[in-house]
Amino acid sequence: MAEVEYAEHGSRRHKTTSTRILGVLAYAIAAACLLPMLAVVLAAVTGGTETIAHLMETVLPSYALTTLALVVIVAIGTFCLGVGAAWLVTMTRFPGARILEVTLVLPLAIPAYVLAYAYTFILDHPGVVQTTLRQVTGWGPRDYWFPEIRSLGGAAVMLILVLYPYVYLLARAAFLQQSASAFLAARALGENPWGAFWRVSLPMARPAIAGGVLLAIMETIADFGTVSYFGVPTFATGIYTSWFSMADRAAAAQLALCLLGFALMLAMLERTQRGKARYYQSGKKQSGLPPIELTGLKAAGAFVLCAIPVVLGFALPSVILFDMGMNSEQNIVSSRYLGFVRNSILLAGTAALITVGAAICVGFFQRQHPGRASATAAYLARLGYAVPGGVIAVGLIVPFANFDNMLDSWMREHFGISTGLLVTGSIWLLVAAYMVRFLAAALSAYEGGQSTVHSNMDHAARSLGQTPLGTLRKVHLPLLTPSLLTALLIVFVDVMKELPATLIMRPFNFDTLAVQAYRLASDERLEGAAVPSLVIVAVGLLPVILICRQVGRR
Known part of the structure; x- marks a missing residue:
């Protein structure tokens, strides 16, 4: 014993x-x-x-205004792309929808700064696009206007193209989990499909969508490579400049504190939205919404709208990077x-x-x-x-x-x-x-x-x-x-x-x-930068493939 x-x-x-x-x-x-x-x-x-x-x-007012403007543009852009694509591939049927449902995730594999290198190579003044334009029209460098890629708008577009999948994945999951009852009730009360989406489906998916947008915003304020390369003054570039160029640790710490406060505020918002999401789920499993069959111009329009983010966010930059690396x-x-x-x-x-x-x-x-x-x-x-x-x-x-x-x-x-x-x-x-x-x-x-x-x-x-x-x-x-x-x-x-x-x-x-x-x-050696960028993209495809497999299983 x-x-x-x-x-x-x-x-x-x-x-x-x-x-x-x-x-x-x-x-x-x-x-x-x-x-x-x-x-x-x-x-x-x-x-x-x-x-x-x-x-x-x-510099602080400039950093604050630029960061805020970038956040607003990226939030609107990721919302429109992510929610629009998620609605089309889950609630409608058109040729190529099942393929696009999976490939819409692919831009996650490319970092925003790599996308910036690729598009700068073809869209900058010596790039192939403007060079071809001058050759065809006979214009000189000052005879035409062309959007400046190295700008706040250019940085926002790069970030939107790689961050919209956050919103897309969460919105898609929310739409798939919704019951058909509320949507069909709205249609029975006289709402057209767009009105039923705007008044019923979108509010029900709001917590998930807000969570995706907030994740995209947090990635935006953390981005350094894209804004630094495009010369956009944000808190992220200010910290690096203060630390290395000015050798001022106090300035770097105080800028970091400003960015930290903004990031933690967003984190609290994201947790609040995630906490609210559970209240929008039905306790009883109901039938899903039958997809709307699209034909003709509507089907072609839906295909183009869903294909544009994939082409611009993954396919085209991958081809550009490969061509740059070969040369x-x-x-x-x-x-x-x-x-x-x-x-x-x-x-x-x-x-x-x-x-x-x-x-x-x-x-x-x-x-x-x-x-x-x-x-x-x-x-x-x-x-x-x-x-x-x-x-x-x-x-x-x-x-x-x-x-x-x-x-x-x-x-x-x-x-x-x-x-x-x-x-x-x-x-x-x-x-x-x-x-x-x-x-x-x-x-x-x-x-x-x-x-x-x-x-x-x-x-x-x-x-x-x-x-x-x-x-x-x-x-x-x-x-x-x-x-x-x-x-x-x-x-x-x-x-x-x-x-x-x-x-x-x-x-x-x-x-x-x-x-x-x-x-x-x-150093403006973009063709050389394509080689390590391609390796990063290839490695980044591994988790994206796992996500695509889950998406493909519906």
């Missing part, structure tokens, strides 16, 4: 120890996600009022380019493994210990998705640079040894920035799979003597392999495409494909 009691006591002690370890890891991850935001606030507050006063007199002098199999590929894969692979591991810790801890503390940890872990990469970079570099400087001074004073920068400028700090930025995506994928594991499995494992970590290792992880692989893939691709944090935080002489593409494009 004593041996049994001792064994049970040892088992309980082991369970308590593993639970404590899991809790410590979850809270440490949440604290790591909160650190950049607290550091930005502290650096901005202690930077003095002179810097912010100077910014308010010079460039860049050799993708050279040792230099293989180094870029190796660095990109090393960063993306390491960040994906660490981020998914962090998501498992936070998600499993919340499942094992539901309550306010675990929910707070999960909420803090998700905040990073709303924080632009440039803000996270500033928020991590400032405290760790101070730590490195203090450690170096102490070592010099006591031991006569210079430690230099141990953390700042290291790969691990950059990986930490990636984890903070993309942990929400990994956590969402993990929790989506975890929801399919019934709690009875946990009770059965516990009754058989398994500790919480044993339950995770032997029960949850084998069942969640598809969800974990999806999370790994999403984070891997996001890190491959990420630009602002990589530019600011990368170690010296440690360049990635995204950095190489940005550098070549900044």
Whole structure:
């Protein structure tokens, strides 16, 4: 009996120890996600009022107005494209609708800055479009007007073309889940199809659509590559300019604080909309709306409207990039380019493994210990998705640079040894920035799979003597392999495409494909920039193919 009691006591002690370890890891991850935001606030507050006063007199109004204008244009554009395409492919039938329903997701594979390089190559003054126009008409450079691609409007168009799938996917799902009853009732009361859509279907899908638009807006304020290349002054470019060109950390921190406040406000709006979405779902499954058959000009018009975003957002830029790459002098199999590929894969692979591991810790801890503390940890872990990469970079570099400087001074004073920068400028700090930025995506994928594991499995494992970590290792992880692989893939691709944090935080002489593409494009070597851009697009197609498979299954 004593041996049994001792064994049970040892088992309980082991369970308590593993639970404590899991809790410590979850809270440490949440604290790591909160650190950049607290550091930005502290650096901005202690930077003095002179810097912010100077910014308010010079560039701050321009940054604010330009960022706001860009957000408004992108919000309207993604709403119109995403909702219009989703309605046509789900609620109507026309030749090619099933193919377009899947291919409308493809622009997600192309980063906005890559799209900017492709269209600048053909639409700029020396590009093939304007050159052909001058040859055909005999006009000189000042004899005609042509839209300027390097402008606020051009940047907005690039962002709309790659971000509308966020709205499309959520709107499509909302339309598919709607019952036919309300729509048919509106038609019976005399509404035409457009009126029934505007008065019934659209309001019912409003929370999902608003969530998609807010996601597109958050990606817009976080964008650096597109606005920087087009010379559009936004908060994102202001942070980079203040940090590198002006070497003014206080100005960079204060601009980052402005952007952080805007991003967190949008995050709260997105969570509010997501919370409201559940109230629009019917508790009783009803028949879906029978699709409207389109013929003749209406069918042709629907096909063209749905095909334009796919052609402009994926097909045409892919052809342009391939042609540019074939005419460039860049050799993708050279040792230099293989180094870029190796660095990109090393960063993306390491960040994906660490981020998914962090998501498992936070998600499993919340499942094992539901309550306010675990929910707070999960909420803090998700905040990073709303924080632009440039803000996270500033928020991590400032405290760790101070730590490195203090450690170096102490070592010099006591031991006569210079430690230099141990953390700042290291790969691990950059990986930490990636984890903070993309942990929400990994956590969402993990929790989506975890929801399919019934709690009875946990009770059965516990009754058989398994500790919480044993339950995770032997029960949850084998069942969640598809969800974990999806999370790994999403984070891997996001890190491959990420630009602002990589530019600011990368170690010296440690360049990635995204950095190489940005550098070549900044030097106006667009044909060379096409080569690393094509590799990024090819990698980005992997998660998009998974999404397309889900869309194809309806």
